[in-house]
Amino acid sequence: MFHLFTNRRFLLIALVILLITWVMFVSSQEKTGEGKIHYFFNSAMIPLESLFNSIGNTATGSWETIITLSTLKEENDRLKTENDKLKAHQTGLDLLRAENRRLRSSLQYMEDQPHVLIPAEIISVNPNNWNWTVVINKGKNFQIAKNMAVITPRGVVGRIGEVRGNNADVILMTDPRDGNFIGGVVSRTGNMVIVTGGGQYRGECSVKPAVESYFSNITIGDLVVTSETSEIYPRGIPIGRISQITKMTNNLVSKASLKPAVNLGLLQTVYVIKEKRDQ
Amino acid sequence: MRVLFLIIGAIIGIALQSTWLASLNLPGNIVPDLVLIMVISYSLLRGPEEGLFFGLAAGLFLDLVAGGVIGIQTITKTIAGFTAGLLEKTIFKDNLLVPVLAVFAGTLVFESISVLMYLSFHGNYNFWLLLITAIFPLALYNAALAPIIYRLFLKMERFIEERSGNQ
Numbered sequence: 001m002f003h004l005f006t007n008r009r010f011l012l013i014a015l016v017i018l019l020i021t022w023v024m025f026v027s028s029q030e031k032t033g034e035g036k037i038h039y040f041f042n043s044a045m046i047p048l049e050s051l052f053n054s055i056g057n058t059a060t061g062s063w064e065t066i067i068t069l070s071t072l073k074e075e076n077d078r079l080k081t082e083n084d085k086l087k088a089h090q091t092g093l094d095l096l097r098a099e100n101r102r103l104r105s106s107l108q109y110m111e112d113q114p115h116v117l118i119p120a121e122i123i124s125v126n127p128n129n130w131n132w133t134v135v136i137n138k139g140k141n142f143q144i145a146k147n148m149a150v151i152t153p154r155g156v157v158g159r160i161g162e163v164r165g166n167n168a169d170v171i172l173m174t175d176p177r178d179g180n181f182i183g184g185v186v187s188r189t190g191n192m193v194i195v196t197g198g199g200q201y202r203g204e205c206s207v208k209p210a211v212e213s214y215f216s217n218i219t220i221g222d223l224v225v226t227s228e229t230s231e232i233y234p235r236g237i238p239i240g241r242i243s244q245i246t247k248m249t250n251n252l253v254s255k256a257s258l259k260p261a262v263n264l265g266l267l268q269t270v271y272v273i274k275e276k277r278d279q
Numbered sequence: 280m281r282v283l284f285l286i287i288g289a290i291i292g293i294a295l296q297s298t299w300l301a302s303l304n305l306p307g308n309i310v311p312d313l314v315l316i317m318v319i320s321y322s323l324l325r326g327p328e329e330g331l332f333f334g335l336a337a338g339l340f341l342d343l344v345a346g347g348v349i350g351i352q353t354i355t356k357t358i359a360g361f362t363a364g365l366l367e368k369t370i371f372k373d374n375l376l377v378p379v380l381a382v383f384a385g386t387l388v389f390e391s392i393s394v395l396m397y398l399s400f401h402g403n404y405n406f407w408l409l410l411i412t413a414i415f416p417l418a419l420y421n422a423a424l425a426p427i428i429y430r431l432f433l434k435m436e437r438f439i440e441e442r443s444g445n446q
Contacts, residue, residue, distance in 0.1 A: 016335075017354075020350045020353055023350045024349065024350030024354075027347075027348055027349040037343060038343055038346055041340070041343040042344060045290075045344050048290065048291075049297055049298050052299060053298045053302075056299045060302075123298075124297040125310065127293050127296040127297040127314070127341060127345055128341065128342075128345035128352060129413070129417065130394060130397050131345055131346070131347045133347075162346065176397070176404050178402065196403055197403060198403030201405075201408060201412055202309075202413045206403060264308075265304045266304065
């Protein structure tokens with residue numbers, strides 16, 4: 001066994017493992033800014049991810065159009081040439097129509113809100129399955145800063161993480177990292193709660209009472225909204241609904257699970273709150 | 280030339296994983312881990328040493344792009360590459376069932392190790408529920424994609440061998 005310590009290859013592997021372990025502990029500490037190496041790699045990947053994203057959106061639209069038109073095969077046999085031209089034209093029109101609907105509803109939402117909002121599109125999702133973050137197409141150049149709240153008309157999405165010139169990371173509310181929580185209140189009872197990313201099931205959050213060690217009155221289906229005590233989020237924005245409750249041995253509820261109000265898997269357009277104006 | 284193919288493959292794999300595959304919205308809210316599939320497939324063809332280095336490089340690249348705690352994907356992909364490479368001399372490389380089984384088992388083991396490591400850094404995970412609702416479906420998705428990725432690597436190896444044989 002002692003011969004291992006004289007083996008150069010073994011020593012090299014042990015040194016590499018020690019180095020990686022040191023890097024893990026260093027990178028897990030709370031940082032004020034993004035590391036230069038992470039900034040470089042993330043910025044380098046963004047153009048390629050944007051390209052793949054736009055190709056994917058075009059392919060999805062084209063495929064749906066092809067499925068619809070295939071039911072008209074008998075009539076299309078007679079008018080084959082004209083239908084080929086209409087198919088190409090239809091794809092373009094459908095994409096424009098969908099985008100027009102989306103932009104109209106986005107503009108209406110921004111006008112209805114008292115806060116100053118910056119709309120942004122999702123470019124890509126974190127390739128690591130155990131981190132819940134997405135990348136948006138706006139960054140420092142659009143006055144976006146770290147820890148700004150991110151919402152949609154349906155509710156809370158998360159907060160801004162690292163920010164670069166033309167893009168930024170959004171830490172979703174379901175990300176299970178240490179310190180990812182939102183101050184909330186149960187709409188029906190007024191109980192103050194803390195909603196933490198991660199929990200029983202993937203894509204859900206944990207809910208704990210903010211003051212006491214148990215809930216005095218909570219049921220499945222209760223709506224939780226952001227509270228006045230939240231530093232980042234304006235009050236009254238839906239966070240989600242209680243999906244599960246965990247009872248202690250004395251039948252009191254100590255912990256609950258929450259399903260987000262926003263379908264985080266189908267995000268396309270989000271809004272960053274640049275300036276919060278509570279009414 | 281092999282290094283160039285691997286670099287391009289890793290970059291395209293991560294880009295595809297974070298765009299097209301994520302937009303599929305597969306049941307379980309899980310995205311297939313193309314990097315793990317590539318590491319295991321390459322290691323089955325080239326052995327433990329090359330598998331270890333490819334796992335180290337691909338895992339480190341994934342960590343640097345994904346952010347958060349850097350080193351977890353590096354370590355798990357390195358170990359996955361080394362372990363899968365140990366099978367290189369005992370398998371029939373043209374049999375596509377081998378990478379399917381290796382990727383399925385490898386996903387269960389190494390993604391579990393990843394989650395346990397994130398737990399040690401105070402992540403809010405329920406490991407046993409994640410194993411059933413996320414890691415097991417992920418293993419199935421990875422196993423479904425494994426023959427495609429493995430065939431690509433096999434073609435790459437044969438292409439490189441032919442070129443080096445012709446020179």
